[in-house]
Amino acid sequence: MAKRFLPAEHYQKSRQGGYRLLPFRFTALRGNSFVLTNMAGEYLVAERDILGLIVRHQLPLDSPIYDQLKSRHFIEDDDSGVAQELLALKVRTKSQHLAHFTSLHIFVVSLRCEHSCPYCQVSRQSDDKIAFDMSLETAMKSLDLAFRTPAKAFKIEFQGGEPLLNFELIKQIVLEAEQRAIREEREVAFVIATNLAVVTEDILDFCNDHSILISTSLDGPRDLHNQNRPRPGKDSYERTIAGIELSRKVLGHDRVSALMTTTRFSLKRASEIIDEYRRLGFDQIFLRALSPYGFAVKTKSINAYDAAEWLQFYKEGLDHVIKLNLDGERFVERYAAIILTKMLTPFNPGYVDLMSPAGIGTQALVYNYDGDIYASDEGRMLAEMGDKTFRLGNAMTNSYEDIIFSDALLNPIEDSFTGSVPMCSECAFEPYCGAEPVFHHATQGDPVGHKPTSGFCTRNMEIFRHLIELMENSPEIERIFRSWVATR
Amino acid sequence: MITLQGNFKRSFGLQKLSERLVRRLTMDRAAAVSRSADFALLLEPASKAPEGCLSVAVEGSGCEPSGASTFIELPRDCDHVTAGDVVRFEIAKQRFRILYRKNSDHNNFLVTERCDNYCLMCSQPPKSANDDWILDELFDVIRLLDEQTGGFGFTGGEPTLNDRFVELLKLCNDRLPDAAIHVLSNGRRFSDPSFAERWASIAHRDLMVGIPVYSDISSIHDHVVQADGAYNETIRGILNLKRLKQRVEIRVVLHQRTFERLPELARFITRNLLFVDHVALMGLEISGFTRANLDQLWIDPIDYQNELYDAVSTLDAFGIRTSIYNLQLCLLDKRLWKFAVKSISDWKREYFPQCAGCSVRADCGGMFATAKHRFSDHIRPL
Amino acid sequence: MQLIFDDAAYNLDAVKKAAYRLSDKISVHIWTAPAQIICDISFSPPVPEAEQAKITADFRNEVLDQDLRQSIGRETSAIRNAILAIAFSPVTSRCG
Numbered sequence: 001m002a003k004r005f006l007p008a009e010h011y012q013k014s015r016q017g018g019y020r021l022l023p024f025r026f027t028a029l030r031g032n033s034f035v036l037t038n039m040a041g042e043y044l045v046a047e048r049d050i051l052g053l054i055v056r057h058q059l060p061l062d063s064p065i066y067d068q069l070k071s072r073h074f075i076e077d078d079d080s081g082v083a084q085e086l087l088a089l090k091v092r093t094k095s096q097h098l099a100h101f102t103s104l105h106i107f108v109v110s111l112r113c114e115h116s117c118p119y120c121q122v123s124r125q126s127d128d129k130i131a132f133d134m135s136l137e138t139a140m141k142s143l144d145l146a147f148r149t150p151a152k153a154f155k156i157e158f159q160g161g162e163p164l165l166n167f168e169l170i171k172q173i174v175l176e177a178e179q180r181a182i183r184e185e186r187e188v189a190f191v192i193a194t195n196l197a198v199v200t201e202d203i204l205d206f207c208n209d210h211s212i213l214i215s216t217s218l219d220g221p222r223d224l225h226n227q228n229r230p231r232p233g234k235d236s237y238e239r240t241i242a243g244i245e246l247s248r249k250v251l252g253h254d255r256v257s258a259l260m261t262t263t264r265f266s267l268k269r270a271s272e273i274i275d276e277y278r279r280l281g282f283d284q285i286f287l288r289a290l291s292p293y294g295f296a297v298k299t300k301s302i303n304a305y306d307a308a309e310w311l312q313f314y315k316e317g318l319d320h321v322i323k324l325n326l327d328g329e330r331f332v333e334r335y336a337a338i339i340l341t342k343m344l345t346p347f348n349p350g351y352v353d354l355m356s357p358a359g360i361g362t363q364a365l366v367y368n369y370d371g372d373i374y375a376s377d378e379g380r381m382l383a384e385m386g387d388k389t390f391r392l393g394n395a396m397t398n399s400y401e402d403i404i405f406s407d408a409l410l411n412p413i414e415d416s417f418t419g420s421v422p423m424c425s426e427c428a429f430e431p432y433c434g435a436e437p438v439f440h441h442a443t444q445g446d447p448v449g450h451k452p453t454s455g456f457c458t459r460n461m462e463i464f465r466h467l468i469e470l471m472e473n474s475p476e477i478e479r480i481f482r483s484w485v486a487t488r
Numbered sequence: 489m490i491t492l493q494g495n496f497k498r499s500f501g502l503q504k505l506s507e508r509l510v511r512r513l514t515m516d517r518a519a520a521v522s523r524s525a526d527f528a529l530l531l532e533p534a535s536k537a538p539e540g541c542l543s544v545a546v547e548g549s550g551c552e553p554s555g556a557s558t559f560i561e562l563p564r565d566c567d568h569v570t571a572g573d574v575v576r577f578e579i580a581k582q583r584f585r586i587l588y589r590k591n592s593d594h595n596n597f598l599v600t601e602r603c604d605n606y607c608l609m610c611s612q613p614p615k616s617a618n619d620d621w622i623l624d625e626l627f628d629v630i631r632l633l634d635e636q637t638g639g640f641g642f643t644g645g646e647p648t649l650n651d652r653f654v655e656l657l658k659l660c661n662d663r664l665p666d667a668a669i670h671v672l673s674n675g676r677r678f679s680d681p682s683f684a685e686r687w688a689s690i691a692h693r694d695l696m697v698g699i700p701v702y703s704d705i706s707s708i709h710d711h712v713v714q715a716d717g718a719y720n721e722t723i724r725g726i727l728n729l730k731r732l733k734q735r736v737e738i739r740v741v742l743h744q745r746t747f748e749r750l751p752e753l754a755r756f757i758t759r760n761l762l763f764v765d766h767v768a769l770m771g772l773e774i775s776g777f778t779r780a781n782l783d784q785l786w787i788d789p790i791d792y793q794n795e796l797y798d799a800v801s802t803l804d805a806f807g808i809r810t811s812i813y814n815l816q817l818c819l820l821d822k823r824l825w826k827f828a829v830k831s832i833s834d835w836k837r838e839y840f841p842q843c844a845g846c847s848v849r850a851d852c853g854g855m856f857a858t859a860k861h862r863f864s865d866h867i868r869p870l
Numbered sequence: 871m872q873l874i875f876d877d878a879a880y881n882l883d884a885v886k887k888a889a890y891r892l893s894d895k896i897s898v899h900i901w902t903a904p905a906q907i908i909c910d911i912s913f914s915p916p917v918p919e920a921e922q923a924k925i926t927a928d929f930r931n932e933v934l935d936q937d938l939r940q941s942i943g944r945e946t947s948a949i950r951n952a953i954l955a956i957a958f959s960p961v962t963s964r965c966g
């Protein structure tokens with residue numbers, strides 16, 4: 001009754017018929033090696049000669065890369081039956097955020113601010129509340145528009161100037177939003193992006209009662225932070241530290257986060273900045289580039305630096321962070337984590353600046369103090385410099401449909417879609433990158449831009465290459481990176 | 489090893505009985521008599537079998553038949569039987585099999601011995617004869633269980649080969665609200681959307697199907713299960729089950745054919761099947777076909793700990809509940825101890841002599857009784 | 871610097887895309903003659919000869935790469951469209 005057991009070779013017969021290519025792209029990694037990516041953003045590294053063999057259907061069946069190509073759905077052969085179905089599912093998962101649409105609503109409740117940071121695009125050193133604070137009426141109309149989003153769960157972020165200077169309005173918006181959320185069975189989360197210079201215990205008590213998170217600015221050690229962020233009294237750093245301590249005391253350690261801004265003065269001090277974050281009990285940092293808008297452009301001589309210098313800074317910082325992890329300390333670099341989420345997981349991290357279709361409007365909307373609505377924070381900053389290209393309408397006079405279907409929004413999204421523009425459409429890194437219509441409009445004059453000379457492109461491609469190289473050369477670093485994007 | 493089947497030691501008065509019976513043991517004489525089609529009386533020590541029902545005793549308990557009684561004595565090593573156990577008696581062959589043990593956490597019901605795979609390491613080698621009677625009998629067994637009955641499993645062969653199995657699960661759902669049910673299946677039948685939908689229509693409150701996937705590469709999986717096209721059907725089956733929001737566990741038996749690409753399989757699961765409810769990575773049981781294919785299968789578990797750690801870290805990083813079954817703590821990378829589960833069914837679990845002095849013996853699942861045929865060179869007390 | 875490509879082995883699209891990709895370093899005047907695609911390359915910003923040779927080699931490789939991309943595209947564009955169609959089809963709770 002027993003059947004014979006058949007050898008492994010019998011089950012490989014399907015390969016004898018040759019393999020077929022599944023859709024994939026390739027871009028140079030370093031020297032002779034290339035990164036290959038499939039439609040779901042899974043990658044493999046291969047040398048140029050192997051790549052040629054693969055594409056010309058000449059790859060030997062016993063090549064070590066054959067199984068990898070098959071497993072990651074770069075090729076299929078006669079027993080791959082379920083490969084295309086799985087690919088389609090993966091593409092679907094990567095795109096599912098699109099259905100939720102706008103999930104970040106930025107309310108600029110005041111332009112007033114007591115700091116005068118050279119890199120700031122928008123703030124006003126003024127006490128004129130009428131001129132520079134958002135009114136209750138504007139806030140409620142903006143909230144109406146925000147609640148039109150299809151997303152069941154979304155976030156409201158309060159920005160400025162310094163939003164705590166109009167805290168009364170924040171309270172009213174939070175209370176009203178909570179009521180509506182209950183009625184509509186939705187979840188709304190709140191964040192205040194504040195320099196914490198004017199925070200009080202009363203403010204924090206309210207934040208605690210309504211689960212509001214605090215996101216503050218910390219540019220690095222005291223001298224660097226104060227140099228970047230001047231204020232009367234020259235005590236921005238001291239106030240930030242005190243504000244962090246107080247906020248943590250009232251809200252809990254994990255409800256307070258910090259973001260840095262990179263200036264020319266930061267560029268040689270990556271490790272110091274990271275160590276400052278550690279010293280203050282943070283376990284993550286976001287090594288950001290500087291956007292070329294507003295005061296930053298006006299004071300070009302202070303803050304000018306090019307992509308190469310910034311990349312040097314970034315790599316040094318990332319290197320320092322990796323060393324910490326290798327020594328057993330958990331510390332995450334957030335920009336890498338966002339990209340690694342795209343590289344290593346089925347999901348899309350939903351980070352506005354690295355999305356295609358662009359995140360303007362589709363992921364984030366900005367409701368300005370004067371009722372004007374912008375496709376993104378950068379769009380608002382451009383308007384402050386006189387360029388209103390990305391102004392979509394006004395909360396007092398326009399409907400949701402006016403705003404979402406406006407040409408000002410739809411045209412740049414469509415034009416910049418990386419799946420169809422030159423160079424991006426064939427780039428292996430496209431699944432990790434984004435369409436940045438506002439950046440390219442500001443720096444190169446149109447939403448698509450000219451990628452070979454785009455700072456956004458140069459910067460990001462180098463980071464993608466660097467992360468992949470690090471993982472290829474060290475399984476331990478790959479494991480560390482995986483822990484950064486872990487979902488548990 | 490706990491004895492679950494064998495021959496009657498003694499019997500008396502069986503001529504009136506039908507060929508095959510299934511009875512639940514009880515010590516309640518009145519119940520045994522009034523519902524003699526369901527119950528058999530488990531005799532108190534040193535007592536005599538009454539009339540009016542089937543009586544069961546264990547050798548050495550000093551029980552005796554009497555007059556017109558119907559009496560079966562089980563061998564001495566069945567002294568673990570207790571009221572609540574369900575037993576099949578085959579009269580002509582004078583054989584018994586304990587189908588359900590009240591005191592066990594590891595009850596598994598065999599549904600059929602037929603299977604459309606033919607795994608190199610199958611511990612229940614398939615037979616092709618029609619054995620629908622086994623499934624039919626299970627309807628009787630389920631009806632004999634208490635309402636509070638806790639969890640149990642269904643295995644085979646391939647349980648889904650017979651459509652009536654879905655009906656059996658419906659019966660379990662109706663009668664046994666506290667029973668969490670685990671079904672072992674190769675998953676291939678679920679590639680048929682209408683079968684998957686019938687499964688989902690059970691709407692069982694706590695049902696999980698455990699499906700083996702042995703590799704990210706179809707030809708390797710198909711070789712292990714000795715069936716062309718099995719991998720594609722299995723993956724499709726998993727996808728169909730998940731579309732219908734059914735709970736799915738992926739099982740991987742760790743041996744020579746599967747350990748090398750284990751990290752790749754883990755990566756494949758996190759990219760393609762992230763929605764699975766559990767992954768069970770299992771040490772090899774040396775029974776059934778395993779012994780015939782040992783040189784293709786055997787690898788000392790100590791030699792695949794790197795691959796195992798890599799795979800488990802990947803799965804764990806992505807929030808997939810992962811367990812390691814059937815591996816002894818002395819062989820396991822220490823970082824993996826928290827994933828190890830004492831999984832070997834009590835009736836087939838044993839320890840080696842050197843385990844006597846081991847400080848973590850209480851936490852270790854021990855080994856299969858069949859391990860004596862081939863075992864690691866590194867079993868040692870910690 | 872002039873490069874000549876045999877138009878039996880290379881196509882115009884591949885050459886144009888390669889030129890576009892390297893347009894931060896070179897500007898290319900592309901024109902055709904019988905059985906030929908001719909590229910007049912000027913280096914902008916200007917660079918020393920050794921660097922020019924390297925960039926030219928990169929350009930040649932890039933043309934080859936573009937050709938390879940076209941092969942992949944020809945073979946897989948139908949599958950790509952099919953996969954996108956499935957990925958964006960409406961969700962149902964039925965399987966199949």
